[in-house]
Amino acid sequence: MTHLIDAANRFARRIPTWTVYLALALPIPWFFYQGLTGSLGREPIRALEHLYGAWALRLLIAGLTITPLRRFFGLYLLRFRRAIGVMTFVYVLAHLLVWAVLDVQTLERVWADILKRPYVTIGMAGFLCLVPLAATSNNWSVRKLGPRWRKLHQLTYVAAVLGAVHYIWLAKGFQLEPVIYAAVILGLLVMRLRLRNARFPQKRRSRLTR
Numbered sequence: 001m002t003h004l005i006d007a008a009n010r011f012a013r014r015i016p017t018w019t020v021y022l023a024l025a026l027p028i029p030w031f032f033y034q035g036l037t038g039s040l041g042r043e044p045i046r047a048l049e050h051l052y053g054a055w056a057l058r059l060l061i062a063g064l065t066i067t068p069l070r071r072f073f074g075l076y077l078l079r080f081r082r083a084i085g086v087m088t089f090v091y092v093l094a095h096l097l098v099w100a101v102l103d104v105q106t107l108e109r110v111w112a113d114i115l116k117r118p119y120v121t122i123g124m125a126g127f128l129c130l131v132p133l134a135a136t137s138n139n140w141s142v143r144k145l146g147p148r149w150r151k152l153h154q155l156t157y158v159a160a161v162l163g164a165v166h167y168i169w170l171a172k173g174f175q176l177e178p179v180i181y182a183a184v185i186l187g188l189l190v191m192r193l194r195l196r197n198a199r200f201p202q203k204r205r206s207r208l209t210r
Contacts, residue, residue, distance in 0.1 A: 024087040052095035059088040064188040089134035119169035126162030
């Protein structure tokens with residue numbers, strides 16, 4: 001097992017980060033082309049919304065797994081986390097644009113849906129959480145914000161929960177796929193919380209004894 005992890009880490013170090021951006025970006029125009037050519041079924045717009053949204057959730061989950069993979073298995077993928085985070089935002093933006101431009105189509109109806117439909121409100125809130133994260137996913141922002149950068153990027157957890165709730169609420173009746181996404185996200189957040197508590201036990205005890 002150790003040899004496999006070491007080989008995976010050596011392989012990961014040789015992968016340029018730009019290839020991750022490219023690999024994650026390629027499905028976006030491909031899905032759109034499938035929609036145009038009728039390969040997404042009778043309701044291509046809804047299917048396109050679903051594809052972009054599902055990929056956004058998958059990338060959110062991928063980003064959340066990076067720390068547990070390093071902590072429990074020694075797999076170092078931290079250098080790809082920014083690319084995964086930025087592309088998560090791109091997929092969410094694509095999901096939003098397909099809904100607003102191709103599905104709803106008018107600004108008046110967009111605002112009406114945001115205000116009147118709870119699952120749309122929650123989805124929009126998740127998108128707004130990702131906006132500052134995407135805007136600060138660069139070296140200049142890391143240097144400028146300092147320790148505040150990490151605190152700001154904890155909004156990822158909020159966005160993940162909101163995305164899972166949005167998907168469950170959007171589904172008509174009980175569907176297994178949204179529940180699985182929500183369970184995985186919840187499990188990863190609990191795992192990260194336990195890792196954080198295990199990392200700073202002395203600091204917490206000193207605060208309690210003050």
